[in-house]
Amino acid sequence: MCDVCGCGDTKIVPLEIQENLMASNDRVADHNRRHLQDKGQVAINLMGSPGAGKTALLESIAHCGARGRQMMAITGDLETDRDARRIERAGIRAVPITTGTACHLDAEMIHRALHAHAGAECRYVFVENVGNLVCPAIYDLGQNANVVAISVTEGEDKPLKYPVMFRHADLVLLTKTDLLPALPDFDLAAFESALAQVMPAPRVIRVSARTGDGIDKWVAWLDELHPGSATREHDHHHHAGDNPTPRKEGAAHA
């Protein structure tokens, strides 16, 4: 009923909207992307479960010669700046974002972090997302690429259980491979097959931050993302009518 004048007389007005629910996030993400591009920076959204080894992956590449001075990291956690402090100790400038209860980072949080550290000279901006295989997947942050870390102890069926996360990945880093001898039941072929069912152009690099195995391949993959090469725009929410060129070349396994 009408409570402006109490006449009790209202009409139903239908409104067609047809708007993506991520529209406001995506606008800020596009702004971030332009900002990063203008500075010649490449941004990587690093996602994975808590304990998958995301922080160790950043530490592992900080030790690669002078590269550490060309990186910064934005780390998201519900509480504490422990990851940021670990990364700082490895020699990478780190900006912690504590989200309180939020299970993911969004484009606005990254926008604020980028502004707060606008003077940072670096070539790579890593966003270490909140440890979670679900929520961060659908938030475009303005990154050039999504990297998903999954450790061998998480089990080979995780891609099938969390398809959205893996569908959005440009690269999957299978971490803690030094533990494989202790995990006779982990079937690599089954893992890669599961991945191929949710990720159209699966690309996997097996790494161990502890032994250093595969870290050179992870670094080589990062080198491919150099600002000189073509920017990988994400296909978040865009599909029908796009041109048919795939955003990934082939289905090469590393």
Add this chain to the structure above:
Amino acid sequence: MHEYSLVQSLLERVLEQARAHDATAVHSVTVRIGPAAGVEPDLFATAFEHCRQRSRVSAEAELIILSENERWSCPMCQSEIGRGHQLSCPSCDWPLRLTAGDALSLERMELEVPNHV
């Protein structure tokens, strides 16, 4: 539980429209959530139930959730391939493209507007 964040921004958008049209109440809100959107419809509905109470204008709003089928197709030969298979084209070996199923959109809403406005 990113569904709560999504519902909060949805309701901000809905209430903005309600104000613009001098609506006294939001009658219904229709969204489309595809199975590959990365959003759980049940959690979304629970979050909506909770968050709509924050404004008198949205407190009685009905939520209608539509879905859509997930479809993958080959960008080269256009053939469609269902889920549960390797996501590369059996004929062309090209990586498949998701052509439907990840919808996450506000489709329409119905507002209650006083007749004299």
